[in-house]
Amino acid sequence: EVQLVESGGVVIQPGGSLRLSCAASGFTFDDYTMHWVRQAPGKGLEWVSLITWDGGSSYYAESVKGRFTISRDNSRNSLYLQMNSLRTEDTALYYCAKGTTSRASMDVWGQGTTVTVSS
Amino acid sequence: QSALTQPASVSGSPGQSITLSCTGTSNDVGAYNYVSWYQQHPGKAPKLLIYDVTDRPSGVSHRFSGSKSGNTAFLTISGLQAEDGADYYCTSYTISGTPVVFGGGTKLTVL
Numbered sequence: 001e002v003q004l005v006e007s008g009g010v011v012i013q014p015g016g017s018l019r020l021s022c023a024a025s026g027f028t029f030d031d032y033t034m035h036w037v038r039q040a041p042g043k044g045l046e047w048v049s050l051i052t053w054d055g056g057s058s059y060y061a062e063s064v065k066g067r068f069t070i071s072r073d074n075s076r077n078s079l080y081l082q083m084n085s086l087r088t089e090d091t092a093l094y095y096c097a098k099g100t101t102s103r104a105s106m107d108v109w110g111q112g113t114t115v116t117v118s119s
Numbered sequence: 120q121s122a123l124t125q126p127a128s129v130s131g132s133p134g135q136s137i138t139l140s141c142t143g144t145s146n147d148v149g150a151y152n153y154v155s156w157y158q159q160h161p162g163k164a165p166k167l168l169i170y171d172v173t174d175r176p177s178g179v180s181h182r183f184s185g186s187k188s189g190n191t192a193f194l195t196i197s198g199l200q201a202e203d204g205a206d207y208y209c210t211s212y213t214i215s216g217t218p219v220v221f222g223g224g225t226k227l228t229v230l
Contacts, residue, residue, distance in 0.1 A: 035219070037165075037221075044206075044208065044221065044222075044223050044224040045157070045159075045165065045208050045221050045224065046221060047210070047217065047219040047220065047221055050218065050219065059217060059218050059219075060217065061217050062216060062217065095164060095165070097165075100167075100170060102153060102155075102170050102171050102174075103151070103153040103212040103218070104153050104155060104210050104211060104212035104213075104218065104219045104220075105153070105155035105167060105170040105171070105210065106155075106157075106165075106167060107167045107170070107176055109164040109165055109166075110164065111164055112164065
């Protein structure tokens with residue numbers, strides 16, 4: 001079964017740092033681009049970041065550029081999101097998603113992990 | 120403000136066909152055939168319905184179809200069913216800044 005399982009979400013104070021993880025199984029992880037997408041409470045989906053299959057290239061939404069870093073460990077079938085200088089507006093459910101052979105589409109999603117930034 | 124514009128809500132009756140729109144620019148929807156559509160039920164993860172404007176992943180009902188005209192993409196749902204009531208999001212590849220942009224989402228209510 002193809003599966004993505006996120007972890008690492010917590011309640012954290014503004015200015016803090018956090019690393020999210022996503023464990024992949026059921027597919028050849030290092031064949032695919034991977035994404036992070038977030039959803040603030042009661043709001044729509046917001047693309048956050050992507051990393052290519054080999055980790056050679058990564059891209060970020062303007063709202064997180066310079067604060068978040070995406071990475072992957074293909075030997076561990078794992079995706080990560082290092083989040084620094086957290087703001088209250090980063091509060092959201094963070095999804096890990098598998099890219100497809102097409103651009104900008106994601107065909108497998110995890111159930112998400114919740115990050116709450118609050119003092 | 121979302122990069123792609125979707126109507127906030129639409130409604131339809133069971134059995135009807137309904138079309139959702141997703142309007143971008145010549146830098147995204149109009150430039151590439153890389154538009155995707157997702158369905159999200161409350162409390163659930165999004166589900167890919169359409170990719171590359173018109174293609175359906177295996178397992179997705181043929182009642183869902185996609186198209187594009189100029190800078191606007193469309194998702195048509197035929198034979199509307201109660202379980203189609205959900206939020207629908209479009210995405211596109213874009214050459215401007217970040218490579219992926221989402222629409223703000225459309226809430227579909229089945230009357």
